[in-house]
Amino acid sequence: MRWEAQRIDGTDPQALLPLKGLVRSVRTPEFDGVTFHEVLCKSALNRIPARSSMPFTWTINPTRGCLHACSYCFARKTHEYLDLDSGADFDTQIIVKTNVVDVLRRELARPSWQREHVALGTNSDPYMRAEGRYRLMPGIIQALADSGTPFSILTKGPLLKRDLPLLVEAAKQVPVSIAVSIALLDPDLQQRLEPGTPDPRARLNLVRAITDAGLGCNVLAMPVLPWLTDSEEQLDALHAALAEAGAGDVTTGALHLRPGAREWFMAWLAREYPQLVPRYRRIYGRGSYASKEYRTWLGERAGRIRRRHGFDRRAERMWRERDAASTPQESPPSVEPAQPALF
Numbered sequence: 001m002r003w004e005a006q007r008i009d010g011t012d013p014q015a016l017l018p019l020k021g022l023v024r025s026v027r028t029p030e031f032d033g034v035t036f037h038e039v040l041c042k043s044a045l046n047r048i049p050a051r052s053s054m055p056f057t058w059t060i061n062p063t064r065g066c067l068h069a070c071s072y073c074f075a076r077k078t079h080e081y082l083d084l085d086s087g088a089d090f091d092t093q094i095i096v097k098t099n100v101v102d103v104l105r106r107e108l109a110r111p112s113w114q115r116e117h118v119a120l121g122t123n124s125d126p127y128m129r130a131e132g133r134y135r136l137m138p139g140i141i142q143a144l145a146d147s148g149t150p151f152s153i154l155t156k157g158p159l160l161k162r163d164l165p166l167l168v169e170a171a172k173q174v175p176v177s178i179a180v181s182i183a184l185l186d187p188d189l190q191q192r193l194e195p196g197t198p199d200p201r202a203r204l205n206l207v208r209a210i211t212d213a214g215l216g217c218n219v220l221a222m223p224v225l226p227w228l229t230d231s232e233e234q235l236d237a238l239h240a241a242l243a244e245a246g247a248g249d250v251t252t253g254a255l256h257l258r259p260g261a262r263e264w265f266m267a268w269l270a271r272e273y274p275q276l277v278p279r280y281r282r283i284y285g286r287g288s289y290a291s292k293e294y295r296t297w298l299g300e301r302a303g304r305i306r307r308r309h310g311f312d313r314r315a316e317r318m319w320r321e322r323d324a325a326s327t328p329q330e331s332p333p334s335v336e337p338a339q340p341a342l343f
């Protein structure tokens with residue numbers, strides 16, 4: 001179906017939102033309840049503020065807002081900068097930078113570009129379903145590889161499989177690091193917690209496909225939810241499934257509740273598990289992070305389980321193989337603290 005035919009009739013797109021570079025706003029029956037706002041961006045590479053603890057300096061977000069609709073997503077707050085809300089609007093009002101590849105190529109060609117590591121998947125999932133329609137990632141991957149720029153991708157989207165041949169070729173030119181986000185195996189809880197995401201089985205298959213392509217794949221098992229996904233049995237089963245799928249390493253971390261995510265997640269918790277609300281208030285207080293006691297307890301449990309499933313040895317092997325196989329090398333950065341949105 002031609003999207004041109006899906007333009008929102010009777011409205012002036014420029015009046016719809018105070019979005020810079022807005023070309024048109026479209027809806028399509030394939031994406032029920034979703035509006036895509038197609039914009040022409042002025043820049044593709046975003047510099048991370050120097051005060052940030054992220055282990056990279058640059059990100060690319062071809063989209064803003066995310067169809068995966070994770071209730072804990074702490075990129076939600078960024079939608080408020082667009083005069084949209086951090087709740088339902090984040091899940092349904094998606095900004096698409098349709099010219100991102102052209103702009104990126106121009107930026108990468110500047111003599112001042114230092115070819116620093118670029119991270120994708122920090123504020124929106126680059127392989128959410130909409131990528132099937134807009135196909136922005138192949139051009140981005142090609143542009144980064146052609147310019148000699150190392151990059152990493154974090155996703156929950158099996159659509160990445162489409163680009164595996166391209167990623168394999170890119171990895172011959174630059175260091176490429178791929179991580180998949182899977183923090184639970186229960187499809188019922190996943191559907192309620194992250195209603196737009198592919199189910200855990202599909203994501204395990206994605207890990208397998210990436211590994212089989214010879215690229216290596218880490219997993220972010222985040223966020224772990226107190227009393228919901230943190231039992232010995234749950235974490236053990238998760239690590240067993242990840243080992244079976246061929247994951248190179250697993251990084252586990254407790255839920256963060258930063259402003260924007262906090263309100264949305266706590267409303268979800270009150271609906272789904274009202275009995276847990278006082279307990280969450282106890283360990284989160286008014287802050288964004290679980291208490292130190294909880295984080296220490298979880299770290300010890302997860303560390304023990306990680307070793308039980310051999311991930312310390314796997315991780316070492318994966319980086320050794322990657323170092324041996326890659327070209328002008330620097331160690332790929334750890335993905336652990338790198339993802340502001342996806343855990």
Ligand code: SF4
Nearest residue numbers: 066068070073124342
């Ligand atoms: S956590 Fe990641 S996948 Fe989930 S809504 Fe946020 S950006 Fe999308």
